[in-house]
Each structure stands twice: as structure tokens, then as C-alpha cells.
Amino acid sequence: MDEALEAVYRADRGRVLARLIGILGDFDLAEEALQDAWVAATVSWPTAGIPDNPAGWLVTAARRKAVDRIRSVTASARRQRAWGELAITWDLGGDSEPIPDDRLRLIFTCCHPALSLEAQVALTLRSLGGLSTEEVAKAFLISETALAQRVVRAKRKIREAGIAYRVPSPDELAGRLGAVLAVIYLVFNAGYLPPSGAELVKVDLCDEALRLCGVVIELLPHEPEPVALAAMMRFQHARRQARLDDEGVPVTLEDQDRSRWDRTEVAAGLALLERAQDMEREGPYGIKACIAALHVAAPRSDLTDWAAIVRLYDRLLAWEPTAVVRLNRAVAVAMADSPSAGLALVDDPDLARELEGYHLYAATRADLLRRSGRLDEAAASYRRAREQTRNGAEHRFIDRRLGELGVLGPDVG
């Protein structure tokens, strides 16, 4: 019974909380009331049975609990405001009616650009994913106290600065949706490439990101970018088993054992990509998903259609004219054309200045020097990359490359 209860709660929690925030107009009060309602459910459901409409039951119970809380708490101004709204909405609908889906309002509020990125991630994972602050802090290697403070500050800002609980208007939607997708992709990457030293959490952040993306797709079915992001994450997920060798050292895309790629995930990604492309509106995630699709489509790395990838990066630059995109394009040019052609782009003074200190810049440059046969310079650049990262697995990868170059490893320990 306990597991069945948990499953119901987990499935409905996001919707119920989203609705309660809509009714109560207050994140904290909604969370507390839901907690109370859940405690009541664990008492009532095992004997009375799980209700037909658990979400409706929880919303009704939480409203009553919220009234109790407001009555018992010395009424501060904001709680009185909440009380006023509660009284107005009290009689709307019984607990047999399906509850309105407010999750989209909740997602856009949690991912509001006026909040810090960490707060956006934490609020999203807590409210829609049901993760605890402790779990989020561990996954992102932030102290729990620091994260809790950011969440408190963010909730206060939502209230005090008047961040509205609403879905953005059509003319704002594209930009605001970008912020939501960025948070989801950040969550995915935290699960895919955990920061070094991060403790394992019981919740799989990759699955969590895919689930959140699924919610956005369900609620905004005519937007191509969420579907494209889901495709991209599927392609990345497909390579999960091949991305590290037995010693935990990262394996480059070129050297991965492609028979270990998950074909079911690839197929799922391709189906999603097709669905996104059918909507015929280009966006950055659509382009990135196409690039990922060209990688997984190649049976061997030397059969990759690098010329097509270069053209996709050209289009991506129009959306995201960033140094990192330019660096990735340079790698594609090196593979499509020649290492020296790629190196010329990497050595562009503006790019070098902008990416100075970024270890993947030095590592990419080292790789292109290696492919050009300029081994001493390659070794120097690998050593620089080694100094710029503290990740142990990256160190082992670089040391291996240095060994292959036939030059002595770094003289640092």
C-alpha cells in the first residue's frame, strides 16, 4: 500500500502543487498545505482506499489545511491576502472534478529570468520534480544551506517583486520558453556528467529532465523546440554506456564503441526529431538535435557527414553567436576539411581571448595540433588544459593522450 500511495503522490504532486499555488497565491503556504494534506492522505487512504481522483482529493484537503494554517498563524499581511483569495475560490468545483492543469504557469514562474539560474533549477526540481533541497544540493555540489537560502530568496522575490503566476503572452513565449528549456537541459547534463565529487542521488536527473521535458511537450504540443530538446537528450542518453571506459575515463565520440549505443533510444530520438521538424519552425534546439542525429546516424566515426554538420553550425551561429558554438564549428571544419583549417579558426585572436582559461579550448587546440602532426605544441596545449581543470577523469584522459604523443607526461603531480 505504501508504495502505491507514494506512486500516486509522485504522479500527481506537481499538478496539485501548481494548482494550490494558483489558488493560494503563495509558494510556501501551498507547499505546507500540500504536506499537511499528504499526511492526512497517509492516514485516510490505507483504510478508505485511494480516491478515484487523488489530485482533486489532495487539492480539497490542502485548501482546508491552508485555512487551518491561516487561522492559526498570526495573520501577516500576505496571509490575509491569501485568505481573501481562498474565500473567493472556496466553492469552485468539488474533488470529483479533474483539477485545472496549472503546471505550465508553475514552470514559467520557476524559470523566470528575473531569478538566478540556481534558484530556477532548484525551484523547478523541488516544485515539479518533488526533489528535496538536499537532493538538489548534492546533485549540483552546492551546500544545502546556501541552496536553501537561494530558494527562500527566490520565493520572496516572486512575491515581493510581483512575478506573475502566468504563462507568458505569445510574443514573449519564445524567449521565455528558451529559459525553461535551458533549465531542463542543465538538469539533464548534471545527471549525464555529474560535477566531480558530486554524490550519487537516488533520483536520476537525466530521467527527471526527460520527464520535465515531457510535461512541457504535453502542455505546449505545438512548439517544436521542447520536442527537439527531448530528441537531443535521447541521442545523448543513447551514448551513455559508451561515454566512459572501464576506468571511468571519458571516451571521445570518435573512439566510442558504437555497438554499445542504445538503438531504442536512438530510434526514440529520431521519431521526436521528425515530429519537431514537421512543425517547420527552426530553433537552436532543433539544429542541435540535427547535429546529434548526424553523429548517431554514422555507423563509423569516419563516415560522419561533417560537411553537413558544418552547415548546421553555420545556422546555429545565427541563433547563438557564442564562442563555444564557434569552437565546436571549428572542430567540425577540421574533420570536414583538414586539421589545419580547423586550427586556423581556433587560433582566431578574438576566440582565443574569449575562451582563455576554458580547459576544453586548450584541449581542442591540442587535439587539432596532434592531428596536424605538431606534437610538441600539442603536448604544451594538453598541459595547459590539464592545469585548467580539476576533474580527475579529465586528467587521466589528458595523461593518456600525452603518453600517446610519446612525450613525457606533465611534471606536475
Added chain:
Amino acid sequence: MRYMLIIHNDPELHPTPGSPEWDQLMADYGEFSKQLVDRGLTFTGDPLNDPSTATTVRVRDGETLTVDGPFAETKEWMSGYYVVDFDSLDNALAAAAMVPSAKYGSVEVRPLAEM
């Protein structure tokens, strides 16, 4: 909710009086205020003279200390403000992006603490 749009300028980037850019900026401010009026928003706002005209006053142990200069010497300085009543932060941010000086400096958006 009332918000203050606090305009900060970097004098090195900002147009100087007499230049065609300045004339354009003044015309843009006229247009901005007109849009606030057209949208029926309640607002006040004024430009400020530059920090070299500022005097800072402190009262310590009952004694008034008067010093030449602004509260803090920074590269960017506050050059004006609007106080506007908006229904949400989103609309305040949209208006802030339309403040003509946002192109040269920055506009800080802060809700007024309603006492």
C-alpha cells in the same frame, strides 16, 4: 504594484548634449513618456543632474556632516528615474527595456516597498 525604474548611465558611452545622438535620445524619451500616457499608466519621473553637482549629508551624533560628491563614486551613475504602476514584474521589465538609455547604460527595476 509600483516599480522604480532606476536609470544608470556610463558617461563614456552616453551621447553628449549637442550631438545628433543626443537629439535622437531626447526625442525617444518624449516618445517613451507618451507611450506610458497612452497606455493609461500612472507614473512620475525625472532626469537628474550629473554627480559633480551632488552633495551628500550624514547625521552622526546629532551633527550634520556635509560632503561634496555622490554617495558612491562609480563608473556608472544614476541619471534619472521613473516610478510607474504596473500589474506585474513582466510589464515593468518590458517597459524598462524601452527606456531609451537602456541602450547605453542599464535600468534597474525595483518594486517600491509599500508601507
